Amino acid sequence: MKFLSELSVGSESEVIRLHGKGANKRKLMDMGITKGTKIKIERFAPLGDPIQLKLRNYSMSIRKKEAENIEVK
Template sequence: MSKTLKQAKVGETVTVQRLQGEGPVKRRIMDMGITKGASIFVRKVAPLGDPIEVTVRGYELSLRKDDAGLILVD
């Protein structure tokens, strides 16, 4: 069963399976280094759930919950 990055728990390491979305949104996510097969470690989630702080390809990144919902992980 697929889940999104938004559903991943703090401390979990997940692998990107697929990116949803179209056009500029998908391009922006890919430009941040989040591509198929990339490993993502969920560092922390803000108290209200937005943003989500992750480590991808050796650097720290903050993602909006809406963007994290477009990233299917395993």
């Protein structure tokens, strides 16, 4: 298994599965992160948190803890 938090800047991947439960999982899905979504890592903040992503033609940031729940291939 590989998670979004393990990728480097410029990497592109596809979401396989969202781990986690309840409100945290729902929040990711509400932001457009669902199975099959293509995601590109744009940059990391200086201390590695948050992570800026590009998906579905827009940019967004998520916390590293949230990225650890996104399984990618």
